[in-house]
Amino acid sequence: MADKLTLDIVTPYGSVFSDDVDEVVAPGTEGEFGVLPGHVPFITTLNIGILTYKKGGSTGYVFVNSGYAEVTDDRVLILADSAEKAEDIDVERAKAAMKRAEERMKKQDEIDFARAQAALQRAVTRIETAKKAGRG
């Protein structure tokens, strides 16, 4: 059994993260789940949320925008629509996006509402991710 996990986060825009870590907590659609080395093979869909990983003594945060996770014995593969490491998040932009989404939600259009809600969730999660990493 492996004692390390290889965490790969890839998006259509490129690979965001690829490194050996000790532990991963990811936002599954059925709730957050934690992965340690030696986990059973497991595939799940992901929500918009924050992925946390621990490596040595330090903890890292990555914003993940829906997608899939494939877990095998010593490997966690995240396929996300988009993803950003906490230190790469553009907080100002996320704040602007949040305002935009809130304004759009005030209008009573059903399709727009759902879209705006998703946009709002993304923006808020981005900001939270950045905050966790001690920014913003």
Place this chain on the structure above:
Amino acid sequence: MATLRDIKRRINSVKSTAKITRAMKMVSAAKLRRAQERMFALRPYAEKIGEVLSSLSQPVEQDIHPLLMPRPRKTVEVLILTSDKGLCGAFNSNVIKAGVNLINRLKSEGFEVSISTIGRKARDYFKRRGVELREVWTGLSGKITYSSAQDIARNLMEHYMDETFDEVHLVYNEFKTVVAQKVVELKLLPIAPVEHETEKEKEMKDFLFEPSEEEVFNRLLPKSIEILVYRALLESQASEEAARMTAMENATTNAEDMIDRLTLEYNKARQASITKELMDIVGGAEALKE
């Protein structure tokens, strides 16, 4: 014979054309590099999604998802992917030719064909000929995003599901190298069954699914179509810039050749006029002597 001034004017005009084509070549080279980078960036994602799909396909029954199931073909959708702008050699005419061939072949086999286009060039081609288009996307050149690919893919899947058509073919330029683009026909829907893995790999993967295998599969399959469309868009974009680069390079070379030829002609004409003037002077001097 053209006068000196005429030739001079032509030379200047060709020179400024060469300046433009040279600049366009540089611009295309820069854009090509960016398009290539995005293609490379997508590659790991596309590969991994293929991996996940293939680890899924084994235990899943084929009839679990309509996107996987071939059905009797009545109407076939042909989607032709061109650029919005011209000046890129045979780039657009090649795809359109291949698309029209495919359409004719399908028609001769007795299928109904519905046509959609991406890019202004294909749209204009069919509009000029009075061909009805099912769907038209334009304005993507240079600003392809994943969500634009998503829009196209979703439209295709939606109309595949409501049986507007029973098969989808995408015709586009694949990026081989900077000097070679290849027109390919890709069957997007129904999705071809994923290739089976080797025995050993199969044993290793006995996955748990959350929320359910079906749910994961249902979300993953459309994603793979989106990826195929996104990739085709990027490939086409890179091909377009590469084709434009080659075309502009040729244009620049031709312009330089022409400048050389015109300069020669100019010098000849100048020489001739000098000789003529000399003759006049000599002739005049001789006449004075007598």
